[in-house]
Amino acid sequence: MEENNGKLIQWYPGHMAKTKKEIASIISMIDVVIEVIDSRIPYSSRIPGLNKLTRDKKNIIVFNKYDLCDKDETNKWISKYTNEGNICVTCDAKNSNDYKKIINEVKNLMININKKRASKNLLPKKAKCIVIGVPNVGKSTIINKIVGKNIVGIGNKPGVTKNLSTIKINEFMDLVDTPGILWPKFEDQHLALNLASMTIIKEEILNIDSIAIHILRMLSKYYPNILKQEFGIDCYNDDEVEELFTIISKKKNIPVNGEVDYEKVSYNIINTIKQEKVKGITFDRIF
Ligand code: G4P
Secondary structure, rough: OOOOOOOOOOOOHHHHHHHHHHHHHHHOOOOOEEEEOOOOOOOOOOOOOHHHHHOOOOOEEEEHHHOOOOHHHHHHHHHHHHOOOEEEEOOOOOOOOOOOHHHHHHHHHHHHHHHHHHHOOOOOEEEEEEEEEEOOOHHHHHHHHHHHHOOOOOOOOOOOOOOOOOOEEEEEEEEOOOOOEEEOOOHHHHHHHHHHHHOOOOOOHOOOOHHHHHHHHHHHHHHHHHHHHHHHOOOOOOHHHHHHHHHHHHOOOOOOOOEEEHHHHHHHHHHHHHOOOOOOOOOOOOO
């Protein structure tokens, strides 16, 4: 098995520059940017340079998939981002009505904005909101919940239409119908592996074994109990990788045809996270 350690990922979809440009062209019409991130990687799943793009717009950071994270660790990130002036909302978009918290925050923001407008004899305005985030963090799920029905074509395709069509949510909020998909920056291999571990970037972009090993390393470092329970090993160690994969292969009943199928074991490890069999993990740390 070989890792592609040290090789920086060169993947940068062509859509990215286009989407950024298009968001830049509509941002003056937007009041509130709803940035969705994955609570398990509150640093890695943020969009670098977003402030530059969204300028002075109000920013609500939605810590989605909060049901899957290590709340103690993720809450530290919530404090950090809140101290930096962001509004933070925790959300389990899939299984709860947490999306209502987002609507409430928009309402609170607009109450304040409209108070200021009233003092200048200006009529109250509705918030034009845009939902953005890297792939697979739950943007569509949130949008569909906020809108109250499944919207085809919103949130999930790259590129932003210049004609702003908006969906009325209530008397103080409109959702701009833009698929605000942006891509993360691969600052380093560690960050890219975090993103791949949470299926934000596709497995094929990185070496499958590298992703699986990254997951084992992170569990070994931060969540040894989960590592033991889920994979039957006490800790991960590069020197014993073949033995460890053999133990995991047995624990997971992966058919052995003469020898251990390392690729299958890797996929199994990745799927364990993908299929949400493991909860209570957060891979980003504040140092
Ligand atoms: P995107 O638009 O940002 O790309 O993400 P999308 O809403 O498509 O969500 C990606 C996956 O994450 C979906 O699972 C969705 O159900 C799941 N998801 C979204 N929000 C949450 C959350 O808060 N908690 C949990 N546990 N999961 C969430 P999928 O397997 O791709 O599809 P399906 O399970 O909905 O069929």
